Amino acid sequence: MTEIDRPEPSGHETLYGSDALAEMLRSLGVPFVALNPGSSFRGLHDSLVNHLGNRDPQILLCLHEEHAVAIAHGWAKVTGKPLAVILHANVGLMHAAMALYNAWCDRVPMLVLGATGPVDAAKRRPWIDWLHTSRDQGAIVRPYVKWDDQPASLEASLSAMMRAARITATAPMAPTYVCFDVTVQEAPLDAMPVLPAPDRHAPARFPEVAAADVATLLDMLRAAERPVFLMGRMSREQADWDRRVALAEHFGARVVTDIKTAAAFPPQHPLHAGVPGYFPSPGAKQAMEEADLIVSFDFVDPAGTMGPGDRKVALVSLDPLLQNGWSLDHQALPPSDLNLLADPDAVVAALCASAGVGAPEATIPAPDRSPDPAPDRPIPIPALADALADAAGEDVTWLRVPLSWDGAKCGWRGPMDYLGYDGGAGIASGPGMSVGAALALNGSGRLPLAVLGDGDFVMGATAIWTAARHDVPLLIVVANNRSYFNDEVHQERVARDRGRPVANKHVGQAIADPDIDIAALARAQGAVGLGPAMTAGEVPALLADAVAQARAGCVVVADIRVASGYSEEMSEGMTEG
Structure with missing residues (x-):
C-alpha cells in the first residue's frame, strides 16, 4: 500500500484551517481515513493530500459512503481501535446512516468526520451549498452515535476532534461524529495553531473491579x-x-x-x-x-x-x-x-x-463432519462448512457467516477465529466490513474469510474495489441460494398462518431470471471472480483455487450455489410471534 496514491510534493507556503484539522487527525494516530469524496470537505481533502502527503493517515477511496463506515467497522472488530471516516455533508451522512447504526449496535469505536456548507448563508454558493447545508446535521444520526458536535471555529473544531477521539475509544464504545463548517476549513492561517496534545488528554479509565x-x-x-x-x-x-x-x-x-x-x-x-x-x-x-x-x-x-x-x-x-x-x-x-x-x-x-483459577485444561475437538453431499446437487451449508475448513487450513479468521450457517460447524479455537455479525442486521454490510477486517489482518499471516449471502454481497459488492485497489488479500465465499431467503421463511410463515399457498413464497424474493453473475461482478471491481460452482462435486476444486489465490495476495470472490434452508431454531426465532 505504500506506493498507492503518493502525491507530488506541493511546496505550499500558505496555511489553511483544514491543514490544522489534518495535523490533528495525524496526531490522533489513525493510519487510514475512509472516504467517498465530496465538496463540503474539499479543503480537508486537499490538506490530507498536499499538506500531509496522503500518509498517516492514508486515504482509502470508497465507492459509497456506506462502504467507508463498514470498512472502519471491520477494522475495529479486529483491532478494537477507531479508524477515521469522512462523510460528505448531509447527503453523505444519510448514505452512511445504516452502516453507522450497525456500528452503534455492534459497540465498535469509529471517528467519523463530516462537513457542511457555510453556516453563514451569505457565504453559500447558489444551489449546491444550500443543498449541502442543514441546521443540525448531527440530528440525522444522533440517536445512534455516542457523541456529536458541529463546532463554529477552528479552535473549537480541534478540541471537538480530541474529545470525539477519546469518547469513541472509551468503553462502551460507539462511533462519534464531528461536522466541520466549510468556512473553517478554507480560511487562511497566519500560523499553525497549538493543537490539543493527545498525551495531555489521557483516555478515561474505569476504576478497578471492586x-x-x-x-x-x-x-x-x-x-x-x-x-x-x-x-x-x-x-x-x-x-x-x-x-x-x-x-x-x-x-x-x-x-x-x-x-x-x-x-x-x-x-x-x-x-x-x-x-x-x-x-x-x-x-x-x-x-x-x-x-x-x-x-x-x-x-x-x-x-x-x-x-x-x-x-x-x-x-x-x-x-x-x-x-x-x-x-x-x-x-x-x-x-x-x-x-x-x-x-x-x-x-x-x-x-x-x-x-486462584489456573490455565485452561480441556482439549478442544474439531467439529464433526456432515455426510457427503450428493455431488450433482447444490451443496448444503453444513457440507460447505466442511469443504471450506478443508480448503482453508490453519490460521483463518472467519469474518462473517450467513444466517443459514450451521452452529455445529463453528470450530473456533481462539479469539481471532471469528468476528461476528454486523450489529444492526443491516444488509449490504458484509463486503465493506470484510474489507476493513482484511485490512487490519493484512500481514498477520491469517486468511481473512467471509461467507456472505448473495443478497448481502450484491448490495455491497462495490466495497471490494477498495481492497483490490490497495492489494488487501481477502476471500469472500458467496453462499448463493439466489433468494432473499430470510424473507421467504417469513412469507411461508404468513401463508401457513393464513391458509394461503406456501408455493408462492418465492414471489418477490427470488434473485433469478435473470441470474446475477457474481463472479463477473467481482471481476468488475478488480477482484478474482470464480464460479459459479453449481453442484457439490464442483466445490472442492473451486475452493482450493480460491484459497490459493487469496493466500497469494488476491481479492477473491467465489460463487457457490447452495441448497436453501435454515435450522429449526433459526426459522422459529425469525418468524414466531
Whole structure:
C-alpha cells in the first residue's frame, strides 16, 4: 500500500484551517481515513493530500459512503481501535446512516468526520451549498452515535476532534461524529495553531473491579450447582480468552455463545451448551432451564436468550451507559440479583485471580463432519462448512457467516477465529466490513474469510474495489441460494398462518431470471471472480483455487450455489410471534 496514491510534493507556503484539522487527525494516530469524496470537505481533502502527503493517515477511496463506515467497522472488530471516516455533508451522512447504526449496535469505536456548507448563508454558493447545508446535521444520526458536535471555529473544531477521539475509544464504545463548517476549513492561517496534545488528554479509565463485588459474585458461583455463563461481547485478546475458558472449567459452568458476536469461548468445548446460533439452540435452552445461576457477560439480549425461569441472575456489562430512548437495540430488560457496571473481561480476570483459577485444561475437538453431499446437487451449508475448513487450513479468521450457517460447524479455537455479525442486521454490510477486517489482518499471516449471502454481497459488492485497489488479500465465499431467503421463511410463515399457498413464497424474493453473475461482478471491481460452482462435486476444486489465490495476495470472490434452508431454531426465532 505504500506506493498507492503518493502525491507530488506541493511546496505550499500558505496555511489553511483544514491543514490544522489534518495535523490533528495525524496526531490522533489513525493510519487510514475512509472516504467517498465530496465538496463540503474539499479543503480537508486537499490538506490530507498536499499538506500531509496522503500518509498517516492514508486515504482509502470508497465507492459509497456506506462502504467507508463498514470498512472502519471491520477494522475495529479486529483491532478494537477507531479508524477515521469522512462523510460528505448531509447527503453523505444519510448514505452512511445504516452502516453507522450497525456500528452503534455492534459497540465498535469509529471517528467519523463530516462537513457542511457555510453556516453563514451569505457565504453559500447558489444551489449546491444550500443543498449541502442543514441546521443540525448531527440530528440525522444522533440517536445512534455516542457523541456529536458541529463546532463554529477552528479552535473549537480541534478540541471537538480530541474529545470525539477519546469518547469513541472509551468503553462502551460507539462511533462519534464531528461536522466541520466549510468556512473553517478554507480560511487562511497566519500560523499553525497549538493543537490539543493527545498525551495531555489521557483516555478515561474505569476504576478497578471492586473486591466486594468480586466476592459477592464468587459466593454466588460457589453456591451454584448448575451455573451457566452467557459469553457475549468480549475482547480479542488471547489471555482474556484463556481466562474465560479456565473460569468455566473451574466452576463447571455451562457456556452459551451466539453467532451474532465474535468468538468468546470454544463452541466445541465439553462445557459449551448446544451450538452457537442467532437464536438459542435446544441444548442452550435446556442448560438455561436447568440452571440455578446465570451470569451474563455483556451478552446481546440476555432477557430474550434466558427466557423465563426461577434462578439467580448476575449481569456484567457497561452497556447501560449507552442505552437511549430512540434505539431499542438494548433489547428487553433482564431480571438481575447482581448487576455490575463493569468490563466483562476485567471481571473475569478479577474472579480468576481471587479464586486462584489456573490455565485452561480441556482439549478442544474439531467439529464433526456432515455426510457427503450428493455431488450433482447444490451443496448444503453444513457440507460447505466442511469443504471450506478443508480448503482453508490453519490460521483463518472467519469474518462473517450467513444466517443459514450451521452452529455445529463453528470450530473456533481462539479469539481471532471469528468476528461476528454486523450489529444492526443491516444488509449490504458484509463486503465493506470484510474489507476493513482484511485490512487490519493484512500481514498477520491469517486468511481473512467471509461467507456472505448473495443478497448481502450484491448490495455491497462495490466495497471490494477498495481492497483490490490497495492489494488487501481477502476471500469472500458467496453462499448463493439466489433468494432473499430470510424473507421467504417469513412469507411461508404468513401463508401457513393464513391458509394461503406456501408455493408462492418465492414471489418477490427470488434473485433469478435473470441470474446475477457474481463472479463477473467481482471481476468488475478488480477482484478474482470464480464460479459459479453449481453442484457439490464442483466445490472442492473451486475452493482450493480460491484459497490459493487469496493466500497469494488476491481479492477473491467465489460463487457457490447452495441448497436453501435454515435450522429449526433459526426459522422459529425469525418468524414466531
